[in-house]
Amino acid sequence: MINITFYDTHNANSGERVAGTTVQVETGQSLMTAAVNAGIDAIAADCGGTLTCATCHVIVRPAWADKLPPITEEESNMLDFAASPRQGNSRLSCQIELTPELNDMEVDLPLSQY
Numbered sequence: 001m002i003n004i005t006f007y008d009t010h011n012a013n014s015g016e017r018v019a020g021t022t023v024q025v026e027t028g029q030s031l032m033t034a035a036v037n038a039g040i041d042a043i044a045a046d047c048g049g050t051l052t053c054a055t056c057h058v059i060v061r062p063a064w065a066d067k068l069p070p071i072t073e074e075e076s077n078m079l080d081f082a083a084s085p086r087q088g089n090s091r092l093s094c095q096i097e098l099t100p101e102l103n104d105m106e107v108d109l110p111l112s113q114y
């Protein structure tokens with residue numbers, strides 16, 4: 001089991017400090033699947049992980065972004081369709097396989113997936 005913390009980034013615009021939601025999840029599954037099963041509503045994941053929807057968009061905090069495999073051309077192309085503006089560390093969570101090295105990873109959630 002590893003810990004992943006999700007932050008509702010859009011709440012941070014008020015200037016208030018945002019408390020993250022930390023979930024304990026199994027490795028060997030995608031970040032998207034872990035988030036959906038943990039009830040992270042901001043991950044819509046309409047296509048179920050087939051890389052055809054971009055509604056599983058997350059922004060990986062810098063300390064963790066370098067630990068991820070490089071983004072593929074297919075993932076990058078689909079990210080261009082994300083509803084909220086793509087950022088430097090944007091990824092599609094269905095393409096991130098959780099490994100022990102990602103324990104304590106922190107990700108921000110976009111304002112909207114639609």
Ligand code: FES
Nearest residue numbers: 047049053054094
């Ligand atoms: S769940 Fe559809 S692209 Fe990730």
